[in-house]
Amino acid sequence: DTEVTQTPKHLVMGMTNKKSLKCEQHMGHRAMYWYKQKAKKPPELMFVYSYEKLSINESVPSRFSPECPNSSLLNLHLHALQPEDSALYLCASSQEGTSGRSTDTQYFGPGTRLTVL
Amino acid sequence: AQSVTQLDSQVPVFEEAPVELRCNYSSSVSVYLFWYVQYPNQGLQLLLKYLSGSTLVKGINGFEAEFNKSQTSFHLRKPSVHISDTAEYFCAVSDLNYGGSQGNLIFGKGTKLSVKP
Numbered sequence: 001d002t003e004v005t006q007t008p009k010h011l012v013m014g015m016t017n018k019k020s021l022k023c024e025q026h027m028g029h030r031a032m033y034w035y036k037q038k039a040k041k042p043p044e045l046m047f048v049y050s051y052e053k054l055s056i057n058e059s060v061p062s063r064f065s066p067e068c069p070n071s072s073l074l075n076l077h078l079h080a081l082q083p084e085d086s087a088l089y090l091c092a093s094s095q096e097g098t099s100g101r102s103t104d105t106q107y108f109g110p111g112t113r114l115t116v117l
Numbered sequence: 118a119q120s121v122t123q124l125d126s127q128v129p130v131f132e133e134a135p136v137e138l139r140c141n142y143s144s145s146v147s148v149y150l151f152w153y154v155q156y157p158n159q160g161l162q163l164l165l166k167y168l169s170g171s172t173l174v175k176g177i178n179g180f181e182a183e184f185n186k187s188q189t190s191f192h193l194r195k196p197s198v199h200i201s202d203t204a205e206y207f208c209a210v211s212d213l214n215y216g217g218s219q220g221n222l223i224f225g226k227g228t229k230l231s232v233k234p
Contacts, residue, residue, distance in 0.1 A: 004160075042207055042224035043161070056221070090160055105151070106222060108161040 003027075004109035006091050012115045015081060021112045023074040023091030031096035032074040033106065034066060037088040049074060050096050081116045088113050119144045121210050123225035131233050132200055138193040138228045140208030149211035150191040151222070152182055156204045164206075167191060178202070203232045 004025045013019050023032065031050050035043035048056035049068040063085075065077040074091055088111045094104035124139040142148060149168050153161040165176025172184040182193045191208060208225040 006160075040227075042227055045221060048221075092161075105163055105166060107163070108153070110160040113158070 004091055004093055004107050006089075006109035006112050008112060009110070010113045010115075012117065013078065013081065014117050015083070017081075018077070018079045020078065021076040021089055021091075021114075023076075023093075023109055024072055025093040025107070025109075026072055027093065027095075027107070028071075029093035029095050029107075030071060031094045031104065032068065033092040033094075034074070034076050035090040035092065035108075037090055037111070039087075043090055047076075078114075081114075083116050086114055086116045119148070119210050119223050121208050121223055121225035123206075123208055123228050125228050126226065127229045127231065129231045129233060130198055133197050135196050136194065136198050136202075136230065138206050138208075138230065140191045140193065140225060142189050142191065142208075142210045144189070144210065150182075150184060151209040151211070152176065152180070152191075152193050153207045153209060153224075154178075154204050155207065155227075161207065164193070198230070198232045200232050200234060202230060205229050 007022045011019060033048050034046040036046055037043040045058050046060045047066045052068045052071055063080050067075040067077060090111045091109040092106040094106045096104060120143045122141045128138060130136045151166045152164040154164050155161050164180050165174045165182055167174045167184045173181060175181045180193055180195050182191055184191050205227045207227050209222045211222055
């Protein structure tokens with residue numbers, strides 16, 4: 001099973017709302033990723049968790065707050081977003097050896113389509 | 118830093134015709150290369166990957182790609198396309214040196230393949 005699930009599929013929120021995106025995988029992968037994808041653009045990396053610790057933060061604004069409660073789950077907490085944050089948010093996971101093998105294939109979820117009003 | 122160039126933003130083709138989607142990368146070190154497909158309103162699905170060994174890589178859905186080190190290319194091909202192949206295709210390279218401990222995927226801008234009846 002190479003499935004990564006994401007909920008919700010769609011989310012509409014106001015600029016003062018607080019919401020969370022959820023991602024789950026049961027492949028035993030120890031690296032998990034959040035990407036942001038604007039229309040007609042490639043995905044842009046936001047965060048990487050390796051063994052449940054944040055290993056990469058691509059200078060993402062603090063209104064995005066990631067959390068990795070355990071090895072299967074990854075959350076993205078959203079607060080005070082701007083309309084320009086509207087995008088498809090993709091979660092991915094990969095096996096992660098202690099050497100950080102970059103040959104590990106990343107498996108993507110279907111994404112959450114976020115609209116900020 | 119590594120980069121990926123997908124030379125064609127759009128490729129229209131008739132059903133059952135052959136297709137080639139072009140991808141070039143810049144790197145002076147060993148690279149790992151991937152092709153992902155994104156169907157409308159969905160996440161990314163891995164088509165194929167090149168890590169080492171045979172330069173001709175076969176993937177899912179009848180796609181294949183050839184790694185050419187001298188031309189720094191990794192073009193994707195299919196001998197006969199179907200309507201269902203209509204999607205966005207992303208070439209990606211794994212950056213061995215990014216972040217020191219975790220490889221990172223660098224995506225090209227994508228090629229939209231439109232298959233017409």
